[in-house]
Amino acid sequence: MEGTCVVQSHQNKTEDECSNLSLRPLDVADIDAFMVWATDEKVTRFCTWEPYTNKEDGLNYIKNIVLPHPWFRAICIDDRPIGAISVTSNSGNDKCRGELGYVLASEYWGKGIATRAVKMVAGTIFDEWPHLERLEALVDVGNLGSQRVLEKAGFEREGVLRKYVILKGRSRDMVMFSLLSTDHRQT
Template sequence: MEDTSVVQSHQNKAEDECSNLSLRPLDVSDIDAFMVWATDEKVTRFCTWEPYTNKEDGLNYIKNTILPHPWFRAICVDDRPIGAISVTSNSGNDRCRGELGYVLAWKYWGRGIATRAVGMVGETIFDEWSHLERLEALVDVENLGSQRVLEKAGFQREGVLRKYVVLKGRSRDMVMFSLLSTDHRIPPT
């Protein structure tokens, strides 16, 4: 049985981290923080990309992909990046849809930080991008933690898309989640 003082200490630490949580643009000066989660196989298991193996590749990714991205933010505690979150808008006739993606350093899992960051995006993205009517997220069926994050942040589980993507050499079933501009959104706590 776990000591109640240890549990309370963990809860207080998580609350402190969430109260100091912010989203801001990720910059090349954040490379060391970026490499913490981008090199971790546990973190990248369900990501479309392989773990980075060197700083130069990480810097190139920040310069060539993140900086020109229209909505890519660092998830920060005390202004220190511990993960990232992005919204990618579709183009053409599907411009009303955007796709949410996020990643968080392993040591911050289970503390409500990802849920809060997703909630912060849900609260603001429809105002920032008035053309957006639907924010969707695709999650691997085995990624139960990420599914819980989305559900707690007010996203609706729509169903399983069977053999939807090839991820790291295997076809994968994905769960589709969505948040509509007209949905009652859960404010981040």
């Protein structure tokens, strides 16, 4: 899974940050890169988990959650993880739906990388998982950057789910976004 995008740096010089953007499985050998974003309070602000404080907990997360996960990938530049993206399929009567989640190291925010990664997933997940008809993402109402990522990637904003989840001890409103397999096929 490779993609290309060109971004502008703050110095107005063109950088090719995304020319070697790829998605690949995250492994225990990636623990140092994982810890960069997993320990950053800016990154974890809207995540369901608290920032990691030690490498052992990070390794346990990779071993026990990431490795057995059916669709969890590292977002990489030059094969170096700078974030992660996952799709979690529902089961039973809800098996037609999957939930998208992603996280990106803060130094890479605002450069189109998350948008490109989401588009890469949307471009393949409906073929990889033919049972999937709907890919959805829940975003905290305060997370405007993530909302823009999904809109740019072609997701439809469906509405605000009021007091939908307890996040870090507070009930939060969430915005529901979706992309249908039929939407994807038309683009």
